[in-house]
Amino acid sequence: xxxxxxxxxxxxxxxxxxxxxxxxxxxxxxxxxxxxxxxxxxxxxxxxxxxxxxxxxxxxxxxxxxxxxxxxxxxxxxxxxxxxxxxxxxxxxxxxxxxxxxxxxxxxxxxxxxxxxxxxxxxxxxxxxxxxxxxxxxxxxxxxxxxxxxxxxxxxxxxxxxxxxxxxxxxxxxxxxxxxxxxxxxxxxxxxxxxxxxxxxxxxxxxxxxxxxxxxxxxxxxxxxxxxxxxxxxxxxxxxxxxxxxxxxxxxxxxxxxxxxxxxxxxxxxxxxxxxxxxxxxxxxxxxxxxxxxxxxxxxxxxxxxxxxxxxxxxxxxxxxxxxxxxxxxxxxxxxxxxxxxxxxxxxxxxxxxxxxxxxxxxxxxxxxxxxxxxxxxxxxx
Numbered sequence: 001x002x003x004x005x006x007x008x009x010x011x012x013x014x015x016x017x018x019x020x021x022x023x024x025x026x027x028x029x030x031x032x033x034x035x036x037x038x039x040x041x042x043x044x045x046x047x048x049x050x051x052x053x054x055x056x057x058x059x060x061x062x063x064x065x066x067x068x069x070x071x072x073x074x075x076x077x078x079x080x081x082x083x084x085x086x087x088x089x090x091x092x093x094x095x096x097x098x099x100x101x102x103x104x105x106x107x108x109x110x111x112x113x114x115x116x117x118x119x120x121x122x123x124x125x126x127x128x129x130x131x132x133x134x135x136x137x138x139x140x141x142x143x144x145x146x147x148x149x150x151x152x153x154x155x156x157x158x159x160x161x162x163x164x165x166x167x168x169x170x171x172x173x174x175x176x177x178x179x180x181x182x183x184x185x186x187x188x189x190x191x192x193x194x195x196x197x198x199x200x201x202x203x204x205x206x207x208x209x210x211x212x213x214x215x216x217x218x219x220x221x222x223x224x225x226x227x228x229x230x231x232x233x234x235x236x237x238x239x240x241x242x243x244x245x246x247x248x249x250x251x252x253x254x255x256x257x258x259x260x261x262x263x264x265x266x267x268x269x270x271x272x273x274x275x276x277x278x279x280x281x282x283x284x285x286x287x288x289x290x291x292x293x294x295x296x297x298x299x300x301x302x303x304x305x306x307x308x309x310x311x312x313x314x315x316x317x318x319x320x321x322x323x324x325x326x327x328x329x330x331x332x333x334x335x336x337x338x339x340x341x342x343x344x345x346x347x348x349x350x351x352x353x354x355x356x357x358x359x360x361x362x363x364x365x366x367x368x369x370x371x372x373x374x375x376x377x378x379x380x381x382x
Contacts, residue, residue, distance in 0.1 A: 059227025084120035161358035252298040262377030308364040315360035322353035
């Protein structure tokens with residue numbers, strides 16, 4: 001009997017109270033908005049700097065868990081609303097059959113359809129409210145995580161820049177120790193000299209191990225934060241040289257409006273109630289204070305960029321001179337005009353300039369990223 005369809009609404013309570021438990025992150029499917037080439041690059045075993053944002057969004061475990069939990073909560077209401085909309089159609093159809101033959105059932109079907117329609121609208125509003133309230137939180141989480149991973153990768157390359165220098169220091173210390181032992185055997189060095197050389201070698205080896213341990217830890221965290229297992233065998237790509245020409249397009253005065261509009265602390269503050277004169281005035285004072293902090297921070301970050309650019313340019317000049325000198329030393333060493341110890345000492349000076357250039361490059365890149373993220377809403381106003 002058609003009247004039996006009236007009891008279908010009773011199943012709604014089960015829909016709302018029996019939500020499925022959260023499960024482990026499933027295999028991510030290619031987003032419709034992403035081209036095949038970009039997606040394939042994300043699947044390879046190379047962590048590239050320009051991929052960090054996408055890797056965080058689609059593979060970071062913590063971010064994906066939050067996204068999936070929100071989707072679960074939204075789906076509960078959207079599924080219920082969709083079922084109710086379908087029930088509205090069915091009851092309206094039944095009402096059409098009963099209209100001329102059973103006025104009582106016609107009224108029942110119409111009333112039921114109206115109740116379902118109102119319930120569906122309520123659930124759709126709840127789903128919309130969840131999406132709206134979490135959109136900014138997700139955006140902030142994604143940006144902060146991306147910024148953090150960028151800084152980790154920058155730190156990894158800072159360490160990597162000094163690795164060749166530290167490895168050469170160990171090689172130099174080993175050569176000096178071996179030479180001292182040889183000299184001691186022919187009476188040209190004392191046991192104190194040997195002990196001193198050994199301590200220098202052990203100190204260099206300690207620096208080398210500490211650096212390698214630190215790099216291993218950072219690498220493991222990079223893997224975890226971008227969706228790989230902590231011990232994944234991946235290559236960590238280089239960080240591109242900073243686009244110095246982009247600095248000319250930065251202007252704290254012009255960028256302030258965007259930085260204020262995007263700032264997540266202000267977004268949260270705007271969403272709070274300001275009822276009552278006292279509360280409203282306090283809210284306005286707090287808003288003005290935060291906007292002032294953002295303005296100051298943008299100016300400070302911009303000045304840091306200018307300082308890092310000057311250091312980067314100076315490091316370029318210094319390295320060019322060191323490279324010319326090293327080319328000559330390489331030739332002399334090949335011709336036997338330099339001994340190994342002297343050559344390694346000269347190489348150390350060259351590697352110091354090389355590491356200084358890389359460090360200056362990475363510092364400028366990070367300074368530019370700090371400014372960009374402040375404009376994107378992450379200005380620190382605490």
